[in-house]
Amino acid sequence: MRSQSRSQMQPIAPITALLCSCLSSWVTGVSTSMALSKPKKRKIDSENRQFQSEWTDKYLFILPAVTSTKPVCLLCNECMSVMKEYNLKRHYKSNHGSFSARFPEGSDERRSKIQRLLASFQHGQAALGRFCTEQERAMIASLRVAWTLTRQKRPFTEAETVKDCMLAVIDEVVVDEKVRESVTSSIKKVPLSDTSTLRRVELLAKDVSRQLLDNLKKTDVMSIAVDESTDCTDMAQLCIYVRFHDGVHFREELVGLIPMEGHTTGEAIFQKIDAFFDERELDLQKVCLLVTDGAPAMIGRLQGLTARLSTIAPHMQFLHCIIHQSVLCAKLSGDLKNTMDTVMNIVNFIRSTSSLQHRLFRMMLADMFAEHTDLLVHNDVRWLSKGNVLDRFCELHLEIVSFLRVCKHKRAANLLERMLDEQFMAEVYFLCDIFKHLNTLNLELQGREKSIADLVEKLCAFKTKLTIFTTDLSATGLLHFPRLRGFMNTAPEARITPVMTDFMTKLTENFTERFQGFNIPIEVLHFARDPFSIKPEADFCAKVKEVMSSIDESIFQLEMVDVQSSFASKQYLQS
Structure with missing residues (x-):
């Protein structure tokens, strides 16, 4: 060939x-x-012309220290483009010929006049530099105020209020009148109107976005979390969070908020993400993990986002949000769902039937010196609201009964009958206790700077706790159900029903089934915590391969040897 x-x-x-x-x-x-x-063609820069000090006395030109490229006339402040004696002489003879007649060369009057012109020019240059410095400081102060207001999620109109507060403090604190006038004058020069603050925030946002994109372009791998939700204007917003290592530590940032004008199908979401990465010159191949909720548009096998992204990055892994799955595990059904619906009916009856009724209920709570001033409203979007509503409902149990007894509304009698049913209230107290444990788990899973090892440890611990809760409920010890225990001590007809025990059994099964994909070997978790605690053996590399199929076992094993043999790495990780 x-x-x-x-x-x-x-x-x-x-x-x-x-x-x-x-x-x-x-x-x-x-x-x-x-x-x-x-x-x-002749280049003036290559001729290396130098300004001669004698030209100041002859032609009244000076070379400023700030702009050291063009000579400036002391009389008319005109700049010469070329540093050449002929050009300076022609300008002097053409425009300032009368100066030589009034002040002859070599005379004392000419030298005194030139000295005054030099002093005036330098004073003007110093004033201009001082003005630029004050303006720069005012700009920096405006940026810092805008940064503080934005981080505190305050409206831009409060920037003027900040200035008024600073002036008021200075008037009271600063005793020296000269210092007070100087500081007050400097603060008044700081632009802090709402429109100025808006421009400052836009500048800060562009700078933060630029730094984030620069770091993302340098990183080797990243993981993203995608979620779509509709705002109050019925506009679907697509949030993209990114987690990556910037060379020093792991970072979690909001990289994009994309409006979805039309449909929110998997194809539409994929096109938005693809265009977003392409416009910012980011590589989708670097995404090693995608976390979404369980919506069909996200996890659909054919047209879902995960299916479309897998065609671009086959090595990319996909996870269903752990917190979202934990909420789905505790979804109510059957009799307990009816109990929860009844609780919400009572809350809505008191709060939403009429404004007068709501005011009377709050006034009664104030007269009875209750611990709280009102009931809470449940919202499925807010994951913690169900447990919080039940907790507030149980704490105001007696006050609600008293209000329903004096209420003249037709529905009040039926709702009062349910509140006086001890078995119904036992189920309410049971839900209050179990959702308190679920809310504790939810809060432990939330937060920044948490790795998959942290989340899996919390899940494994909660599975063991569920077994303890089930045993405690069956033995009627109720050590972990304090509200239910306290109610049963005052209600002799309340019992532990099969509905409660069945719910605990089903809850344990749901956690086991939904989190099968998170059954990470204990050795891998130990390695994530301490890379020096596991030996680089073939069996361990095989277990890592099961967790992340994209890893090359041979390369990973050799990298483990390099890391564990490096004293600098060990000292850095242990510090």
Whole structure:
């Protein structure tokens, strides 16, 4: 094959060489003729002209220290583009010829006049520099105020209030009148209107976004979390969070908030994400993990976001949000769902039937010196609200009963009957206790700077706790159900029903089934905590391969040896 290609190239090689030779000669000839026909253009910068100090006395020109490229006339402040004596002399003779008649060269009057002109020029330059410095400081102060207001989630109109507060404090604290006037004058120069603050925030946002994108372009791998939700204007917003290592520590940032004008299908979400990464020159191949909720648009097998992204990055892994799955595990059904619906009916009856009724209920709570001033409203979007509503409902149990007894509304009698049912209230107290444990788990899973090892440890611990809760409920010890225990001590007819025990059994099964994908071997978790605690053996590398199929076992094993043999790495990780 090689000999055949050479034989085919032999007839062409001389022709190609001849053509190249002719082209080279033609280009050389053209270049030579152009060089002979047109003189080379003169560059002023290459002449290295220097300003002579004697030109100040002769032609009244000075070379400023700030802009050391063009001489400036002391009389008219005009700049000369070329630092050449002939140009300075022509300007002096043409525009300031009368100056030589009034102040002859070499006279004391001329030297005194030039000194005054120099002093005036330097004073003007100093004032201009001082003005620029004050303006820069005012700009920096405005940026810092805008940064503080934005981080505190305060409206931009409060920037003027900040200025008024600073002026009021200075008037009271600063005793020296001169210092007070100076500081007050500097603060008044700081632009802090709402429009100025808006511009400052836009500048800060652009700078933060630029730094984040620069770090993302440098990183080798990243993981993203995608969620779509509708705001109060019925506009779907697509949030993209990113987690990556910037060389020093792990960072979690909001990289994009994309409006979805039309449909929110998996195809539409994929196109938005693809265009977002392409416009910012980010590589989707670097995304090693995608976390979404369980919506069909996200996890659909054919047209879902995960299916579309897998065609671009086959190595990318996908996870269903752990917190979202924990909420789905505790979804109510059957009798307990009816109990929760009844609780919400009572809350809505008191709060939403009429404004007068709501006011009367709050006034009654104030007269009875209750612990709280009102009931809470449940919202499925807020994951902790169900447990919080039940907790507040149980704490105001007696007050609610008293209000329903005096209420003259037709529905009040039926709701009061349910509140006086001890078995119904036992189920309410049971839900209050179990959702308190679920809310504790939810809060432990939330937060920044948490790795998958932290989350899996919390899940494993909660699975063990569920077994303890089930045993405690069956044995009627109720050590972990304090509200239910306290109610049953005062209600002799309340019992532990099969509905409660069945719910605990089903809750344990749901946690086991939903989190099968998070059954990470204990050795891998130990390695994530301490890379020096596990030996680089083939069995361990195989377990890591099961967790992340994209890892090359041989390369990973050798990298483990390099890391564990490095004293610097060990000292850095243990510090």
